[in-house]
Amino acid sequence: MNKTLLSALLTLLLLLTACGTDKNSPVYLRKQQFKEMLRTRESLQGMLNGRLSYDPDTFLKTAQALENQSAQPWQWFHEMQVADDSKAKQDIWQEAQAFRAAQDELTKSLQALTVAAQTKPKDKSQLTPTLKGVEQACASCHSRFKVE
Known part of the structure; x- marks a missing residue:
C-alpha cells in the first residue's frame, strides 16, 4: 500500500512539474530580461553605496551593459491580453x-548615466x-503600468 501511494505521489509531482512556465512566452521572456536589468542596476548601485568596490572602468562597462539590455524587453509587450503570470496592467495597450x-x-536616463560614467569620475x-x-x-x- 505504501509503495502504491508513493508511486502515485511521485507521478502527480512529475505531472505538476511538466505544467511549468512556458519559457518561450512573451511574459517569461520579458520578465527574464527585466531581472537581468535589475541585477545589472544592483551592481551599479552596489559600487555607489560601497557594497562593491568602485572602479570607474567597471562602472562604465556596467552602465553600457544596462543601456544595451534596456532595449530588449519591449519586444515582448506586443498587443495581447494580460496573462495570469503577468504584472503588466492593461493600460500598456490602452495608453500605448x-x-x-x-x-x-x-x-x-540611461544615456545620461553612460555619458556621466564616460567621464570616469574618481568621486563616485x-x-x-x-x-x-x-x-x-x-x-x-x-x-503607472505594473500591478504591484
Missing part, C-alpha cells in the same frame, strides 16, 4: 503612447544623481 514615452524616458558620488534618474524612470513606469 504613454507607455512608449516611459520607455523613452528610461532610454534618456558624482554618478549618484544620474543613477537616481534611471531608478526614477523605472519607478515611474512601474507605478
Whole structure:
C-alpha cells in the first residue's frame, strides 16, 4: 500500500512539474530580461553605496551593459491580453503612447548615466544623481503600468 501511494505521489509531482512556465512566452521572456536589468542596476548601485568596490572602468562597462539590455524587453509587450503570470496592467495597450514615452524616458536616463560614467569620475558620488534618474524612470513606469 505504501509503495502504491508513493508511486502515485511521485507521478502527480512529475505531472505538476511538466505544467511549468512556458519559457518561450512573451511574459517569461520579458520578465527574464527585466531581472537581468535589475541585477545589472544592483551592481551599479552596489559600487555607489560601497557594497562593491568602485572602479570607474567597471562602472562604465556596467552602465553600457544596462543601456544595451534596456532595449530588449519591449519586444515582448506586443498587443495581447494580460496573462495570469503577468504584472503588466492593461493600460500598456490602452495608453500605448504613454507607455512608449516611459520607455523613452528610461532610454534618456540611461544615456545620461553612460555619458556621466564616460567621464570616469574618481568621486563616485558624482554618478549618484544620474543613477537616481534611471531608478526614477523605472519607478515611474512601474507605478503607472505594473500591478504591484
